[in-house]
Amino acid sequence: MRLIIYTGKGGVGKTSVSAATARLLAKKGYRTIIMSTDSAHSLSDSLGITLPNDIQNVEENLDALEIDIIHEMRTRWADISHYISALMISQGMGEITAEEMAIIPGMEMVAALFYVLSFEEEDRYDVVVMDTPPTGETLRLLSFPDMSNWYIDKVYALMKRFIGLARVTVGKFMDFPLPDKAVMNSIEEMKNRMNKVKAVLENPQKTTVRLVLNPERMVISETMRAYTYICLYNKNVECLIVNKIYPKEDLSDSDFFREKLKEQDKHLRQIDDAFSELKIMNAYQMSTELVGPEKLDLMAEMIFGDSDPIEVYANESPMRFLTVDDIDEMRLKMPFVKKSSIELFKGESGTLVVHVGSQKRTVSLPATLMDAEVLGAELSDEELIVKLKRQNANTKDRRKV
Ligand SMILES: Nc1ncnc2c1ncn2[C@@H]1O[C@H](COP(=O)(O)OP(=O)(O)O)[C@@H](O)[C@H]1O
């Protein structure tokens, strides 16, 4: 099963490109589902249909799902919802609704990832196209070194917050009900499933991230940062879709648009230079509103022409380990990064912690390198190279690059 994740700044055209891609895949005969994890829910508008909160067949080979986290809380995550409710009641705070629990950021993405895993296990689809909320949210999800732990932490943080609230309200700390077996089981289950999700996401032949952008200065900058961070989280970014390009022919007869086109050309060149290693595809600005099947199909044709969107355009993981002359190396692709913005630490029990700009990732080293000594690190050709020497003694040094 292929998973194609579109990401980019708000308004660049992620939902439109996702819907267009999914329609083309379905027409080619792949069992396809398009999933939206954006609570803004514009997928139904884009497709020109109403979607319920469950999987809906749209046409032959094409299903669609807009994740409704409140519905998910009431159904798939009922045990946990019940527990948190019981907790609230015990604190004299009344019941907490699924609506109130649904405010935890990133929950749609988490729910979507659980779906992805069940589709993979059931062999239900050939390809899942995922439309996401604006970049920050997607990065947040990819940024957690261990998503299962992240999820558990979220639940506990939420509980702690409620307990804190209860303290203020009731004036003194009160006992709270211990989670029952069903709850503990579903937390445990979630943890297991998240680890499996992680494996799917980091398989570069299966999961690929596609960046969507417009030829505008600020959008380009944000996309460059996103590319760096997605590499940091070891997801395969293989392709870039430049959307909303003004067609030259139509517009060049006024001064206003001549200026606009000059600027656009500059930005298009900048995109070509910056992202030269990605497959770059273009979609032009349409003169009428881009909604409904016909327009989406036009868009798919502009982007993919005769090529097949299921293709993996480049299937390398950003991170790899190799051994050169007895020295082990961890190599991590780090486009657009200056040496001064990278910090590297040896973390606990066989991990390396890499900070880049505002993001951080904890890399688990392979078993053979658990106790390796960090000899040094360098940035070469947009690649972070960390040299490691295997040894038996425990090294607990924290090294900064
Ligand atoms: N190539 C295009 N031509 C014309 N309108 C477009 C094009 N791409 C996107 N749009 C319009 O721009 C708006 C934002 O697109 P959308 O796909 O919802 O972006 P995102 O999901 O990234 O926020 C929508 O109104 C959409 O119809």
Ligand SMILES: [Mg+2]
């Ligand atoms: Mg959208």
